[in-house]
Amino acid sequence: MASCSRPxxxxxxxxxxxxxxxxxxxAPGRLPAPTDxxxxxxxxxxxxxxxxxxxxxxxxxxxxxxWRAIDRATRRRMAEERFRRIRSSRVSPGDFPKDxxxxxxxxxxxxxxxxxxQAGRVHLAEYLPATQELFLASSGGNxxxxxxxxxxxxxxxDHAQIEGIHFLKFADxxxxxxxxxxxxxxxASGVRYSDDDGLTWNYAAGLENAANWGYVMRxxxxxxxxxxxxxxxxxxxxxxxxxxxxxxxxxxxxxxxxKLAEYGSPVYGDENQWDLWADEFRPGRVYLLNRQTLYRLxxxxxxxxxxxxxxxxxxxxxxLAGRQTASGxxxxxxxxxxxxxxxxxxxxxxxxxxxRGTVATGLxxxxxxxxxxxxxDLIYAGGIDAxxxxxxxxxxxxxxxxxxxxxxxxxxxxADIPGFDPVPLPNGQEIxxxxxxxxxxxxxxxxxxxxxxxxxxxxxxxxxxxxxxxSNPAIIYAGAQDQGFQRTLNFGGGITDFDQLISGxxxxxxxxxxGASIWxxxxxxxxxxxxxxxxxxxxxxxxxxxxxxxxxxxxxxxxNPEVAYRAGGSADGQGANLFRVTYAFGQLQGEELPYDFSQxxxxxxxxxxxxxxxxxxxxxxxxxxxxxASTDYGATWTPSPPNSIPGSHYFYGNCILPSPVLPSTLxxxxxxxxGSSVYKSVDFGYTFTPMNAGLPTTMVFxxxxxxxxxLIFAATEVGPFVYVAADxxxxxxxxxxxxxxxxxxxxxxESLRTARFSTYGRGIWDFVLCEPDGVAPAAEIAWxxxxxxxxxxxxxxxxxxxxYEWSFGNGSSSSEKQPGSIAYGASGNYTLRLxxxxxxxxxxxxxxxSLALTSADPALNAGWQIYPNPAAGLLYIAPYASAAxxxxxxxxxxxxxxxxxxxxxxxxxxxxxVPADGLPRGVYLCEIRSGSHAQPVVQxxxxx
Numbered sequence: 001m002a003s004c005s006r007p008x009x010x011x012x013x014x015x016x017x018x019x020x021x022x023x024x025x026x027a028p029g030r031l032p033a034p035t036d037x038x039x040x041x042x043x044x045x046x047x048x049x050x051x052x053x054x055x056x057x058x059x060x061x062x063x064x065x066x067w068r069a070i071d072r073a074t075r076r077r078m079a080e081e082r083f084r085r086i087r088s089s090r091v092s093p094g095d096f097p098k099d100x101x102x103x104x105x106x107x108x109x110x111x112x113x114x115x116x117x118q119a120g121r122v123h124l125a126e127y128l129p130a131t132q133e134l135f136l137a138s139s140g141g142n143x144x145x146x147x148x149x150x151x152x153x154x155x156x157x158d159h160a161q162i163e164g165i166h167f168l169k170f171a172d173x174x175x176x177x178x179x180x181x182x183x184x185x186x187x188a189s190g191v192r193y194s195d196d197d198g199l200t201w202n203y204a205a206g207l208e209n210a211a212n213w214g215y216v217m218r219x220x221x222x223x224x225x226x227x228x229x230x231x232x233x234x235x236x237x238x239x240x241x242x243x244x245x246x247x248x249x250x251x252x253x254x255x256x257x258x259k260l261a262e263y264g265s266p267v268y269g270d271e272n273q274w275d276l277w278a279d280e281f282r283p284g285r286v287y288l289l290n291r292q293t294l295y296r297l298x299x300x301x302x303x304x305x306x307x308x309x310x311x312x313x314x315x316x317x318x319x320l321a322g323r324q325t326a327s328g329x330x331x332x333x334x335x336x337x338x339x340x341x342x343x344x345x346x347x348x349x350x351x352x353x354x355x356r357g358t359v360a361t362g363l364x365x366x367x368x369x370x371x372x373x374x375x376x377d378l379i380y381a382g383g384i385d386a387x388x389x390x391x392x393x394x395x396x397x398x399x400x401x402x403x404x405x406x407x408x409x410x411x412x413x414x415a416d417i418p419g420f421d422p423v424p425l426p427n428g429q430e431i432x433x434x435x436x437x438x439x440x441x442x443x444x445x446x447x448x449x450x451x452x453x454x455x456x457x458x459x460x461x462x463x464x465x466x467x468x469x470x471s472n473p474a475i476i477y478a479g480a481q482d483q484g485f486q487r488t489l490n491f492g493g494g495i496t497d498f499d500q501l502i503s504g505x506x507x508x509x510x511x512x513x514x515g516a517s518i519w520x521x522x523x524x525x526x527x528x529x530x531x532x533x534x535x536x537x538x539x540x541x542x543x544x545x546x547x548x549x550x551x552x553x554x555x556x557x558x559x560n561p562e563v564a565y566r567a568g569g570s571a572d573g574q575g576a577n578l579f580r581v582t583y584a585f586g587q588l589q590g591e592e593l594p595y596d597f598s599q600x601x602x603x604x605x606x607x608x609x610x611x612x613x614x615x616x617x618x619x620x621x622x623x624x625x626x627x628x629a630s631t632d633y634g635a636t637w638t639p640s641p642p643n644s645i646p647g648s649h650y651f652y653g654n655c656i657l658p659s660p661v662l663p664s665t666l667x668x669x670x671x672x673x674x675g676s677s678v679y680k681s682v683d684f685g686y687t688f689t690p691m692n693a694g695l696p697t698t699m700v701f702x703x704x705x706x707x708x709x710x711l712i713f714a715a716t717e718v719g720p721f722v723y724v725a726a727d728x729x730x731x732x733x734x735x736x737x738x739x740x741x742x743x744x745x746x747x748x749x750e751s752l753r754t755a756r757f758s759t760y761g762r763g764i765w766d767f768v769l770c771e772p773d774g775v776a777p778a779a780e781i782a783w784x785x786x787x788x789x790x791x792x793x794x795x796x797x798x799x800x801x802x803x804y805e806w807s808f809g810n811g812s813s814s815s816e817k818q819p820g821s822i823a824y825g826a827s828g829n830y831t832l833r834l835x836x837x838x839x840x841x842x843x844x845x846x847x848x849x850s851l852a853l854t855s856a857d858p859a860l861n862a863g864w865q866i867y868p869n870p871a872a873g874l875l876y877i878a879p880y881a882s883a884a885x886x887x888x889x890x891x892x893x894x895x896x897x898x899x900x901x902x903x904x905x906x907x908x909x910x911x912x913x914v915p916a917d918g919l920p921r922g923v924y925l926c927e928i929r930s931g932s933h934a935q936p937v938v939q940x941x942x943x944x
Contacts, residue, residue, distance in 0.1 A: 101732070133145060339361060368420070562583040720734055777837060875916050875941060886903045
């Protein structure tokens with residue numbers, strides 16, 4: 001059993017849960033109450049900064065190396081190669097998406113698993129009233145297109161992720177429209193543009209300085225001829241060897257930029273003191289704010305000081321917003337400091353300012369402060385919760401408390417508010433979009449009410465981990481960022497909805513009994529589901545002491561499924577110990593084990609694992625590059641010698657994968673920016689050999705392998721990879737169809753011949769390996785029309801298939817292997833269709849159904865059994881209760897009598913054989929009259 005660490009440091013967050021608390025099943029249509037964190041908990045700026053710091057820690061690089069720039073170059077190179085292959089291939093959207101990979105040695109099929117209903121973080125929305133098109137940018141770097149109802153989301157750029165989008169606008173051109181985006185991803189190009197709605201992208205020229213070291217902080221477009229575009233950057237001043245803020249302008253709709261001004265940070269402070277604004281709906285001037293000094297750009301684009309005003313308190317992160325009205329320009333300056341922000345207002349276009357009031361929130365992102373498109377007194381601010389003011393910032397009201405979402409996800413905002421996007425409509429009204437960590441909302445009444453338009457079809461889940469039930473692969477568990485611990489019980493090969501059992505952040509989903517029970521970690525406690533597939537009852541145990549990771553590694557005991565091992569930290573905060581957590585008598589109990597893996601240093605356990613075939617063999621690694629092995633169930637430990645792991649101190653152990661075959665063999669993955677990302681040991685971790693042929697310089701989060709180790713799958717910062725042991729070589733696994741994302745976790749499911757990956761922005765995806773020798777599936781159905789005449793029981797008898805797509809002809813469908821009985825409810829002609837799929841191909845079978853209600857008397861219908869249906873040779877009819885004066889006729893659809901039988905009395909269960917041999921194949925009517933019933937029983941039967 002492998003346990004792979006997740007990148008974030010615990011911040012001493014106290015859990016509101018006590019050991020032994022249970023969660024009951026939530027009411028239908030409602031998410032569970034947020035009992036996993038106290039009402040006072042907030043993911044504030046300090047929390048997010050610590051997360052960023054820890055990410056830097058795990059992506060260790062040599063001095064002077066920028067791991068983000070390395071990954072970005074790798075991702076760009078891979079995206080360009082993928083797009084070249086897409087253009088040169090003959091693959092069309094309707095083709096079966098089969099990929100041939102690994103130099104022709106691997107054939108498989110990528111398919112999306114889901115979640116189909118649990119949306120993650122959204123950054124912004126852009127609505128075009130003239131065409132009624134809605135675009136949004138997700139945290140996973142994708143641009144989605146939909147409509148106001150949220151019913152038709154489609155992704156535009158799966159093949160090329162664009163990280164950190166905070167600006168998206170369209171500019172009209174003689175040859176069509178241009179989509180322009182700006183990003184705050186460090187070291188990115190900052191601005192890209194597309195002339196085909198996001199299919200292909202070009203990089204802006206002139207921003208190379210920011211792309212080499214820095215990012216775009218803010219971008220604005222002026223709605224006038226030519227659509228001039230302005231961007232504010234943080235970048236490196238190579239002349240004075242300082243960071244600086246710079247202002248650029250583009251007059252060719254984002255193709256190239258010219259620098260207008262620059263300001264050195266030693267004089268003017270850091271980038272949080274700067275902001276840029278222009279009204280996006282009405283022509284006007286561009287304004288630049290630095291601390292309490294406001295600049296207005298002149299006709300040449302040069303900033304001129306317009307005003308300076310006094311600040312109450314110590315100021316904070318400066319943000320500028322406003323709105324041009326018929327009576328003049330209204331501007332607001334907000335200064336966010338911790339969990340409160342001061343608001344200032346100018347009603348005369350920025351000349352005179354007054355302090356308006358304080359709102360009890362910081363800001364989540366730069367776009368988290370905005371002004372209504374039509375009413376300059378209506379303003380919004382968002383941190384954990386969204387706030388609104390109707391009097392220009394003098395007083396504020398919360399839109400809703402963050403935890404109210406869990407009782408009403410359709411009508412209450414999710415926690416964390418990256419941005420507001422108000423849009424004026426041609427009818428004189430306004431619509432406002434709110435981006436949250438749980439998808440996108442819209443409001444037509446200034447946020448008095450909101451509607452979630454991302455409850456279905458917006459596939460932007462951000463997953464840390466997942467686990468597939470070993471004996472029933474239709475059951476999948478998943479841990480998400482801020483969308484909790486999730487479960488689906490009916491995965492059948494298509495995009496699947498997941499149920500959120502508890503809110504929060506969960507990772508390291510492990511099991512000692514194949515998924516019957518589940519262990520997982522939240523930042524601050526371990527959670528256990530004893531009956532994970534059938535119940536939402538959970539038990540909790542708080543982390544002891546300090547020094548563990550934010551989502552501490554967790555491993556289930558393969559011998560006793562009611563035991564798990566959590567990585568420390570230590571109770572006294574001085575060491576790095578394992579903690580044994582045991583479920584007994586309805587509660588979780590923790591025990592700190594004696595061995596200190598820190599060996600007197602300031603270290604934490606960063607990875608651990610237990611051999612799946614030899615549970616006595618166990619491994620541990622710390623984040624200061626120490627490796628340990630035990631062959632006696634952890635009673636004693638042997639450290640590897642110094643420097644046994646190559647790569648100096650820049651290597652970080654993120655995942656240990658023990659061999660399923662040999663007890664002495666293991667694979668270790670982590671940060672490879674100063675060496676290999678993956679190593680192999682054949683001597684219990686005493687020495688290691690790099691495995692880097694074909695693998696880019698990147699971070700490898702998790703590994704999984706086939707039972708014979710012929711293939712090893714890697715979830716990495718830049719996509720999925722596969723190692724072919726026969727070649728001693730890594731190959732990209734994304735092919736033409738997997739999304740360009742960060743892949744966080746992977747498992748191999750032998751029963752499905754599937755490598756299943758979790759991504760941090762596009763949900764869970766499968767790579768299904770083609771059957772040996774390219775065996776094609778064969779679709780086959782057996783069916784039975786039930787006595788009521790409109791219920792059909794189907795049996796799937798397909799061969800060589802993993803996934804199934806049913807269409808019943810009545811508007812319903814299913815992806816279950818055996819959907820059972822289908823109630824049609826009305827007479828008529830239907831087509832029953834089954835598509836059987838494996839990674840090599842698909843096969844389709846269709847069956848025509850002609851159904852009719854057998855009688856208006858349901859009690860009478862239930863009194864007779866007619867079988868088999870379809871029939872060949874003989875048709876049998878039997879009453880469930882004794883019947884007198886029975887007449888049975890077999891008729892064709894023209895009403896002609898073909899068989900006519902009469903019986904004075906039939907005993908209960910006594911079958912009568914109606915000869916059907918010699919009749920052509922087709923649909924017939926079986927009519928049964930009995931006793932004094934005037935209404936006959938009429939059943940359609942199929943002869944074959």
